[in-house]
Amino acid sequence: MFFGKKAPAATFLPDLAAFFGLTEQQVTNWPQGNNVIVPFACQSRHEELKQALGGNVQISQAVTAVAANTAPVPGVKNIIAVTSGKGGVGKSATTVNLAFALFQEGARVGILDADIYGPSIPIMLGNASQYPTSPDDKHMHPNQAHGLVANSIGYLVEADKATVWRGPMASKALMQMLRETLWPDLDYLLIDMPPGTGDIQLTLAQQIPVSGAVIVTTPQDLALADATKGIAMFEQVNVPVLGVVENMSYYQCRACGHKDYLFATDGGKKLAQQRSVPLLGQLPLDIQIRQHADDGTPLLVAEPDSPLSASYRQAARALAKALYLRSVQAGAKIPVHNQD
Numbered sequence: 001m002f003f004g005k006k007a008p009a010a011t012f013l014p015d016l017a018a019f020f021g022l023t024e025q026q027v028t029n030w031p032q033g034n035n036v037i038v039p040f041a042c043q044s045r046h047e048e049l050k051q052a053l054g055g056n057v058q059i060s061q062a063v064t065a066v067a068a069n070t071a072p073v074p075g076v077k078n079i080i081a082v083t084s085g086k087g088g089v090g091k092s093a094t095t096v097n098l099a100f101a102l103f104q105e106g107a108r109v110g111i112l113d114a115d116i117y118g119p120s121i122p123i124m125l126g127n128a129s130q131y132p133t134s135p136d137d138k139h140m141h142p143n144q145a146h147g148l149v150a151n152s153i154g155y156l157v158e159a160d161k162a163t164v165w166r167g168p169m170a171s172k173a174l175m176q177m178l179r180e181t182l183w184p185d186l187d188y189l190l191i192d193m194p195p196g197t198g199d200i201q202l203t204l205a206q207q208i209p210v211s212g213a214v215i216v217t218t219p220q221d222l223a224l225a226d227a228t229k230g231i232a233m234f235e236q237v238n239v240p241v242l243g244v245v246e247n248m249s250y251y252q253c254r255a256c257g258h259k260d261y262l263f264a265t266d267g268g269k270k271l272a273q274q275r276s277v278p279l280l281g282q283l284p285l286d287i288q289i290r291q292h293a294d295d296g297t298p299l300l301v302a303e304p305d306s307p308l309s310a311s312y313r314q315a316a317r318a319l320a321k322a323l324y325l326r327s328v329q330a331g332a333k334i335p336v337h338n339q340d
């Protein structure tokens with residue numbers, strides 16, 4: 001009994017931990033008196049969390065910065081590399097949709113398109129004709145897109161010019177774009193990596209201060225073999241793999257609801273299990289995903305209430321939580337009180 005006084009924060013811990021499927025130790029720093037400060041993006045669940053904790057609490061969010069292997073980019077708390085061993089599996093579409101999903105979960109988000117030989121992010125964001133401005137002829141302001149910021153080689157050079165760049169030139173251009181873009185304060189910067197596991201990818205994985213990587217794959221054996229190489233590449237350079245997104249998992253008939261598993265069943269799920277990393281989501285092969293990506297009208301902006309958008313938000317929350325857990329496992333200090 002507390003006779004009108006507020007219960008001590010410690011009483012929240014079991015319910016708080018259970019709500020997120022974490023241990024009490026993993027949430028121990030979150031409550032501050034009657035406030036609970038959640039250290040990763042999951043704003044859409046705040047109201048539900050408040051009810052689960054009895055209703056008499058305030059919920060806010062302050063994303064933790066997870067340390068990377070090399071010097072951080074000023075103002076950017078976490079860099080997440082989105083990668084696929086194989087080309088054409090939907091890596092760029094997944095990057096854009098996860099980025100908007102994180103934004104809708106209350107985070108400040110940017111995208112860097114590192115897919116130098118096929119920069120599709122400007123088209124998917126619907127701002128391909130924008131050119132980044134420079135305040136001093138040395139740095140660039142990123143382009144704006146529906147609340148996100150983005151930079152891409154596609155904004156800067158004509159498509160056919162970048163495709164003839166050799167590996168070292170491409171890596172250098174990308175590192176320049178990363179370091180010379182005037183990123184605003186960001187919780188998450190998603191990098192759409194070039195497909196494959198060759199020299200360029202390895203150099204980037206080593207040089208970019210990546211906090212964690214996401215592997216996008218279709219469920220078919222061919223893509224999985226390359227995704228496995230992608231996981232191995234990040235492990236080789238000590239970048240934690242945060243999880244697998246299985247894209248084009250199935251096709252569901254609009255008329256009768258029947259599901260067809262065109263590229264085999266649960267391949268990404270099995271890969272995640274084999275490598276002991278989370279399965280972040282299984283997204284269908286869906287005409288809406290293709291149309292919104294190709295038309296430059298991001299799905300989550302155009303149809304935020306659709307079940308597809310909800311699936312991306314669920315994957316984004318799982319990703320944000322996986323990244324937070326890396327910081328706890330690495331024994332990092334959890335700066336939940338100090339937002340920036």
Ligand SMILES: Nc1ncnc2c1ncn2[C@@H]1O[C@H](COP(=O)(O)OP(=O)(O)OP(=O)(O)O)[C@@H](O)[C@H]1O
Nearest residue numbers: 087088089090091092093195284285286289290293
């Ligand atoms: N789940 C999906 N359902 C339907 N279409 C999709 C889905 N995911 C991606 N696409 C479409 O497939 C095509 C290839 O996707 P995307 O460009 O994202 O692949 P990628 O892996 O980034 O390719 P690249 O190897 O060229 O970088 C695009 O037209 C995209 O809109």
